[in-house]
Amino acid sequence: MEETNLNQTIRCIVKLGGAAITCKNELEKINEENLETVSSHLRQAMNLGSCSTQVMGMDWSKRDAVSDISSSLCDFGDQCQFNVDFSRFVVVHGAGSFGHFQASKSGVHKGGLNQPLVKAGFVATRISVTTLNLEIVRALAREGIPSIGMSPYSCGWSTSERNVASADLSGVAKAIDSGFIPVLHGDAVLDERLGCTILSGDVIIRHLAEHLRPEYVVFLTDVSGVYDRPPTDPNAVLLREIAVDEDGKWSVVKPTPQSLNKQVEITVAAHDTTGGMVTKISEAAMIAKLGIDVYIVKAATSHSLRALRGELRHGIPDDWLGTVIQFSR
Amino acid sequence: MEETNLNQTIRCIVKLGGAAITCKNELEKINEENLETVSSHLRQAMNLGSCSTQVMGMDWSKRDAVSDISSSLCDFGDQCQFNVDFSRFVVVHGAGSFGHFQASKSGVHKGGLNQPLVKAGFVATRISVTTLNLEIVRALAREGIPSIGMSPYSCGWSTSERNVASADLSGVAKAIDSGFIPVLHGDAVLDERLGCTILSGDVIIRHLAEHLRPEYVVFLTDVSGVYDRPPTDPNAVLLREIAVDEDGKWSVVKPTPQSLNKQVEITVAAHDTTGGMVTKISEAAMIAKLGIDVYIVKAATSHSLRALRGELRHGIPDDWLGTVIQFSR
Numbered sequence: 001m002e003e004t005n006l007n008q009t010i011r012c013i014v015k016l017g018g019a020a021i022t023c024k025n026e027l028e029k030i031n032e033e034n035l036e037t038v039s040s041h042l043r044q045a046m047n048l049g050s051c052s053t054q055v056m057g058m059d060w061s062k063r064d065a066v067s068d069i070s071s072s073l074c075d076f077g078d079q080c081q082f083n084v085d086f087s088r089f090v091v092v093h094g095a096g097s098f099g100h101f102q103a104s105k106s107g108v109h110k111g112g113l114n115q116p117l118v119k120a121g122f123v124a125t126r127i128s129v130t131t132l133n134l135e136i137v138r139a140l141a142r143e144g145i146p147s148i149g150m151s152p153y154s155c156g157w158s159t160s161e162r163n164v165a166s167a168d169l170s171g172v173a174k175a176i177d178s179g180f181i182p183v184l185h186g187d188a189v190l191d192e193r194l195g196c197t198i199l200s201g202d203v204i205i206r207h208l209a210e211h212l213r214p215e216y217v218v219f220l221t222d223v224s225g226v227y228d229r230p231p232t233d234p235n236a237v238l239l240r241e242i243a244v245d246e247d248g249k250w251s252v253v254k255p256t257p258q259s260l261n262k263q264v265e266i267t268v269a270a271h272d273t274t275g276g277m278v279t280k281i282s283e284a285a286m287i288a289k290l291g292i293d294v295y296i297v298k299a300a301t302s303h304s305l306r307a308l309r310g311e312l313r314h315g316i317p318d319d320w321l322g323t324v325i326q327f328s329r
Numbered sequence: 330m331e332e333t334n335l336n337q338t339i340r341c342i343v344k345l346g347g348a349a350i351t352c353k354n355e356l357e358k359i360n361e362e363n364l365e366t367v368s369s370h371l372r373q374a375m376n377l378g379s380c381s382t383q384v385m386g387m388d389w390s391k392r393d394a395v396s397d398i399s400s401s402l403c404d405f406g407d408q409c410q411f412n413v414d415f416s417r418f419v420v421v422h423g424a425g426s427f428g429h430f431q432a433s434k435s436g437v438h439k440g441g442l443n444q445p446l447v448k449a450g451f452v453a454t455r456i457s458v459t460t461l462n463l464e465i466v467r468a469l470a471r472e473g474i475p476s477i478g479m480s481p482y483s484c485g486w487s488t489s490e491r492n493v494a495s496a497d498l499s500g501v502a503k504a505i506d507s508g509f510i511p512v513l514h515g516d517a518v519l520d521e522r523l524g525c526t527i528l529s530g531d532v533i534i535r536h537l538a539e540h541l542r543p544e545y546v547v548f549l550t551d552v553s554g555v556y557d558r559p560p561t562d563p564n565a566v567l568l569r570e571i572a573v574d575e576d577g578k579w580s581v582v583k584p585t586p587q588s589l590n591k592q593v594e595i596t597v598a599a600h601d602t603t604g605g606m607v608t609k610i611s612e613a614a615m616i617a618k619l620g621i622d623v624y625i626v627k628a629a630t631s632h633s634l635r636a637l638r639g640e641l642r643h644g645i646p647d648d649w650l651g652t653v654i655q656f657s658r
Contacts, residue, residue, distance in 0.1 A: 027391050028390060028391040029391075056445055056449050057449075058448075058449045058452040058453050058456075059452075059453060059456055060430070060431050060434075060450075060453040060456075060457070061357060061453075061456055061457055061460065062356050062357040062358075101389070102389050105389075113507060113508065116385060119387075119475055119508065120385050120386075120387045120473075120475070121389075122475075123387035123388075123470050123475050123476060123477065123509075124387050124388060124389035124390075124470070126477060126478070127387075127388055127389075127390055127463070127466060127467055127470060128389070128390055130463055130466075130478060131390065131463060134456070134459055134460060134463060137456060137459075138456055141452050141453070141456060144449075146448055146449070146451075146452050147452065148452065148455060148482070149455070149459060149480070149483070150483045151478070151480065151483055153477070154478070154479045154480055154483040154484050154500065155483050155484070155485075156484075156485070156497060156499075156500050158503075168485060168497065170485075171483065171485050174487075174519065178442060178519055178524075178525075179442065179448065180452075190503065190507055195507075196507075
C-alpha cells in the first residue's frame with residue numbers, strides 16, 4: 001500500500017486507551033469524568049494559536065434537552081466568533097469494557113464465522129464498540145470538535161491472519177482534508193484466512209501512522225506510562241525513555257539500565273484479548289522506527305495535555321511524567 | 330460504475346421509512362412498537378423455509394440487563410438448533426425525527442462546509458442519524474438477524490451536486506457474502522461541488538438496486554402506499570398499480586385512470602428536506618425500469634409481511650393493500 005495523499009501533514013494521532021475512558025471492570029460503563037477531561041484537553045491541543053474561547057457544541061441530540069438546542073442555536077447568530085478550524089488530528093479508541101465481553105464469550109478473535117455463536121458474537125461485538133464510538137464522538141462534539149465516527153469495518157478494513165490486509169485510508173484522508181477529526185476504534189472485522197477477527201486500536205494506530213505520517217503519536221492510558229513490572233507492584237519503575245533502533249529493537253535509555261535491577265517485565269491484562277502492554281510497546285516501537293515520536297502518558301493529567309499540545313517535541317522536561325519512545329540512529 | 334460482484338443474487342432491498350419507525354413529530358423518538366413488529370417481520374421473511382423457531386439474540390448489550398446476557402449465552406450450548414443463515418437482504422432506513430432537525434437548522438443539504446454552522450450541523454446530523462442506525466441494528470439483532478451497521482459516509486459514499494459520485498459497494502457485497510444483513514441509512518456526506526449535502530435513503534436504495542440487482546424492493550411507509558392526493562384527504566384514493574415504461578415515465582394502471590376524477594396529486598411533507606413522495610415515486614420508477622418490482626406498503630401490517638416474504642412476485646392478490654410499481658414493456 002502506498003502512502004495516502006493529504007493536503008497537509010497530520011499533527012497527531014491519539015489513542016484513547018479503553019482502560020482510560022471506560023470503567024474496565026463494569027460492563028459497558030464509560031468513565032464520564034475522564035472522557036470529559038480528555039475531550040477538553042483535545043480541544044485545547046487542537047485549538048493552539050486560536051484566541052477564541054467560544055465553544056460551538058456540535059452534539060444537538062435530545063439528551064441535552066430540547067430547549068438547550070434552541071438556545072445554543074440562537075447563539076450561533078454571529079458565526080465568525082467561533083473557531084471550528086482545528087489542527088489535524090486523528091483519534092482512535094480502544095474498547096475497554098465495551099466489546100471485550102462479547103468478543104471473548106464468542107471467540108470472535110479466533111474466527112469461524114460459520115459457527116452461529118461466532119456470527120452472533122461478531123454482531124454483538126460491533127454493536128458494543130459502535131455504541132462506545134458514538135458516545136466518544138458525542139463527547140468530542142460537545143467540546144466543539146468536528147468529530148466524525150469512522151468504524152473500521154465499514155471503512156473497508158479487513159485482515160489476513162490478523163494483519164491488516166486492506167484499509168481504505170482515502171476516506172480518512174478526505175475527512176481530515178474537509179476539516180473533520182476522524183474517530184476510529186478497535187473493531188470486529190472480516191479476516192481472509194480466519195473468517196473474522198478483532199482488529200485492535202493499537203494495530204490501527206500503527207497502520208495509520210505508517211500511511212499518514214503524523215508529527216507525533218500519543219497513547220492515553222490509565223497508568224503513567226510503561227513500567228518495568230506491573231504498575232500495581234510497589235517497586236515498579238516508570239520507564240521514561242525507550243530508544244528504538246533500525247531493526248525495531250527497543251531498549252530502555254532512562255532510567256539507565258544499571259539503575260534497573262532486573263529484566264523489564266511487562267503487564268498483560270488477562271482479559272485483554274488484544275494483548276495489553278506487549279502489543280502496545282511493539283506497536284509503539286514500529287511507529288518510532290518511522291521517526292515519529294510516541295508518548296505514552298496517563299489520560300486526563302497535565303502531562304497528557306502537554307504531550308497532546310506537542311510540547312515534548314523539542315525535549316522532554318524533567319518534570320514530565322510518562323514514557324517517550326523515540327527512534328535513535 | 331460497473332455491476333458489483335456477488336456470490337448469489339440478493340433477494341430484497343427494504344427501505345424502513347423514517348416516518349414508519351420514528352415518531353415524526355417528536356425529536357429523536359423511535360416508534361418502538363412499529364420497529365419491533367417490522368424487525369419480527371423481517372426475520373420471518375428472511376427465514377423462509379427454515380423450521381427453526383429459536384431466535385439467537387445478537388444484541389448482548391447492557392440495556393438488556395447483565396443477568397439476561399449470561400442466561401441467554403447458556404442457552405447457546407447446542408448451537409446447531411439456531412438458524413443464523415438468513416436470506417440475502419439489505420436494509421436502508423430513513424431519518425424520520427432523527428437528523429432532519431439538525432440538517433434543516435444548519436442547511437447541511439445546501440452545502441458550504443466552510444461555514445461554522447454548516448460544519449457543526451454536519452457533525453450533529455451524523456450523530457443523530459448514526460444514533461438511529463445503532464438502535465435499528467440493535468432491534469434487528471435482538472430478533473436474531475445478523476445485522477451490520479454501515480454508515481454511507483464511512484463506507485465512502487459521496488455526491489456531486491447531490492447525485493451519487495462514488496460509493497464503495499464492495500464492502501456491502503462482502504458483508505452480504507459473509508452472511509450479514511447490511512443496514513445503511515440516509516446520511517450527511519461530502520459533495521464534490523457543494524462541499525456537503527444530505528444523501529437520502531431513497532437515493533441510496535436506487536443506487537443499490539441498480540448495482541446489486543435484487544429480486545424485489547419494498548418501501549415500508551406510514552401510509553398504505555401512494556395516493557392520488559394527500560392521504561389525510563378523506564377522498565384520497567390508493568393507487569394500486571403503477572406501470573413504468575422504458576423512458577422511466579409512470580402511469581396509474583389500477584384503479585383505471587377513468588375511475589380517478591382528476592390528475593394525480595402527490596404529497597410533499599413540508600419538513601422533509603429530501604422531498605417526500607415525489608422523490609419516492611421517481612426513485613421507485615427508476616428501480617422498476619430495471620425490471621425490479623417495487624412494493625410501497627404500510628409498515629408493521631400483514632400486507633407488508635406478504636410483500637417482504639415475496640408473495641406478490643407472481644401476482645397481486647385482490648385483498649393486498651399497497652402500491653406496486655412495475656416495468657411494462
